[in-house]
Amino acid sequence: MLELLTGSGLAAAAGMNAYIPLLIVGLADRFFPGALALPDGWAWLSNGWVLGILAVLLVIEVVADKIPAVDSVNDVVQTLVRPAAGGLVFGSSSTASTVAVTDPAEFFASNQWVPIVVGAVIALGVHAGKTALRPTANAATAGVAAPVVSTIEDVGAVGMSLLAIVAPVLVLVGLALLGLLAWSIVRSARRRRNADLRPATDRGAPG
Secondary structure (H helix, E strand, O other): HHHHHHHHHHHHHHHHHHHHHHHHHHHHHHHOOHHHHHHHHHHHHOOHHHHHHHHHHHHHHHHHOOOOOOOHHHHHHHHHHHHHHHHHHHHHHOOOOOOOOOOOHHHHHHHHHHHHHHHHHHHHHHHHHHHHHHHHEEEEEEEEOHHHHHHHHHHHHHHHHHHHHHOOOHHHHHHHHHHHHHHHHHHHHHHHHHHHHOOOHOOOOOO
């Protein structure tokens, strides 16, 4: 059960930022094996070169995601990357189901693909919500919301990843809070947009 919560939390984090949970999982295995020990077939995630590449990709993602218009293009590009990352982190944390990924025939016959698909679906769902939210917020605030919302998402991805590893029982609480936050941002953006579209006479002319 805890493995499912860990995998779900990491996959949800990947839906917000593909590289944060991958980097945290790799660092945890490399420096804190007591917190998260990857199966042999997934040990490559903690390789120094892999961690370095993930760090570079994370910097690019963090910058691109905070620029209006560029963030929407980035979301389109990430439509494949984030679900793939979600599948990887879910699969790597489900030690009972993904002991090793070596022989493709054995991989499919033993249902080792199931947690990877589940993680990809979770990440895709979160990514879809993020992709739908961002244009609404940008349009309502003339792009001002882009860096703010992006920073919230990055912090959420870090927090969710850490919760998934350290306290997986709190993952459901974290998911609920993220859902409430997204709903609050959408509601505020729509209210601001409606206020901007309202005729000046309806707003009340000064004095």
